[in-house]
């Protein structure tokens with residue numbers, strides 16, 4: 019059977035930070051592949067290098083060893099083909115409205131003229147159900163609404179791959195659950211490719227079709243699991259619990275005396 023090349027290929031990636039006092043090895047020989055329309059989750063405890071890997075895919079960090087290719091080309095810097103959504107709810111420009119925030123990314127990257135950008139921005143804002151707030155400023159929105167704008171801004175760019183770094187971690191539990199379900203609905207409609215970072219086992223099972231389990235510092239791949247749930251939103255599904263137990267076992271085995 020012919021296998022097609024993955025969209026993103028992370029091969030033996032070791033990433034180090036050089037500080038004045040020391041050399042910190044954040045990840046060690048990390049490898050995984052992302053195919054088109056995958057919802058790949060990076061799961062592991064705090065400090066295991068999840069954000070570091072995402073920043074390397076984003077082109078903001080260069081691996082000390084290994085390489086990352088997108089569509090066969092080695093990533094050498096940031097680009098509009100990889101858009102990030104962060105945890106912080108203050109990632110919007112406070113002096114621009116919702117619509118201007120979304121349109122700005124499009125015009126700044128010269129993906130669209132001002133008129134086209136306005137139209138595309140409105141279309142993206144509609145997909146996250148915020149059309150009534152298109153002319154509102156970020157400070158008037160709730161945390162969940164701000165994250166929806168950040169997601170709209172990202173998707174409006176039609177990147178090859180969407181990079182999400184714990185985008186719902188700062189939200190209250192109910193809003194977080196709602197956002198998870200909305201993200202799945204959005205994916206069902208437009209089938210984008212994403213890497214989603216979280217330290218929540220449940221969030222990983224809910225959102226991912228594949229989960230990369232990372233060991234603590236320095237982050238190494240422990241296991242890669244396929245999520246085969248008919249209805250991921252059913253958190254009381256037997257298979258959901260099986261996966262949660264498996265992940266627990268792998269992560270806790272590795273954590274040893276760590277407490278998470």
Ligand SMILES: Nc1ncnc2c1ncn2[C@@H]1O[C@H](COP(=O)(O)OP(=O)(O)O)[C@@H](O)[C@H]1O
Nearest residue numbers: 035037042044063064065066067068069070235
């Ligand atoms: N700018 C930095 N300088 C030095 N060490 C860093 C820097 N950023 C992250 N680290 C270290 O790299 C490791 C991985 O960090 P990070 O990728 O933020 O983990 P995670 O996102 O999984 O919580 C941690 O030990 C962290 O302290």
Ligand SMILES: [Mg+2]
Nearest residue numbers: 068069070183
């Ligand atoms: Mg992080």
